[in-house]
Amino acid sequence: MAFISAGYNPKKPVENRISDLGPKSYEDFYPPVMLRNKGKWSHHEILEPGVLVHVADSGDEIYTIRVGGCRLMSTTHINEICDIADKHCDGHLRFTTRNNIEFMVDSKDKVEPLKNDLASRKFPGGSFKFPIGGTGAGVTNIVHTQ
Numbered sequence: 001m002a003f004i005s006a007g008y009n010p011k012k013p014v015e016n017r018i019s020d021l022g023p024k025s026y027e028d029f030y031p032p033v034m035l036r037n038k039g040k041w042s043h044h045e046i047l048e049p050g051v052l053v054h055v056a057d058s059g060d061e062i063y064t065i066r067v068g069g070c071r072l073m074s075t076t077h078i079n080e081i082c083d084i085a086d087k088h089c090d091g092h093l094r095f096t097t098r099n100n101i102e103f104m105v106d107s108k109d110k111v112e113p114l115k116n117d118l119a120s121r122k123f124p125g126g127s128f129k130f131p132i133g134g135t136g137a138g139v140t141n142i143v144h145t146q
Contacts, residue, residue, distance in 0.1 A: 031092040033062050033106045050132035051111065062104055063111050067118055067130040069099045071143075080121070080129070088114040098143050100134050 037056035085093040
């Protein structure tokens with residue numbers, strides 16, 4: 001009868017129920033500008049390869065910088081991605097269905113510092129860790145069946 005001593009009432013099984021089981025709603029993780037304008041976007045433009053701006057009916061803008069990613073990432077690499085998002089994007093980012101990474105900022109002034117930071121990060125062999133691109137008439141990750 002441990003349930004009864006813990007306050008469980010079989011006549012009202014939902015009373016005092018723990019309801020935070022399972023994942024949180026994805027909407028809890030939207031950048032504030034996206035949450036305010038959900039379903040109210042007027043248009044988007046590709047400013048340059050890998051850099052987009054989405055404009056809401058209200059005039060709010062969100063800038064997206066898309067960088068190449070890979071299907072299998074180390075925890076060190078993911079930690080670096082999260083550090084970049086914390087530094088430039090108030091912690092917001094998303095992964096596309098093709099495993100690319102999109103960093104989202106709410107001001108045009110934040111785009112260049114983010115791009116410069118991404119361009120400065122290279123693997124020991126010299127290749128870019130976060131190559132900007134993958135939008136418009138460009139190459140994006142190839143995703144295939146197993």
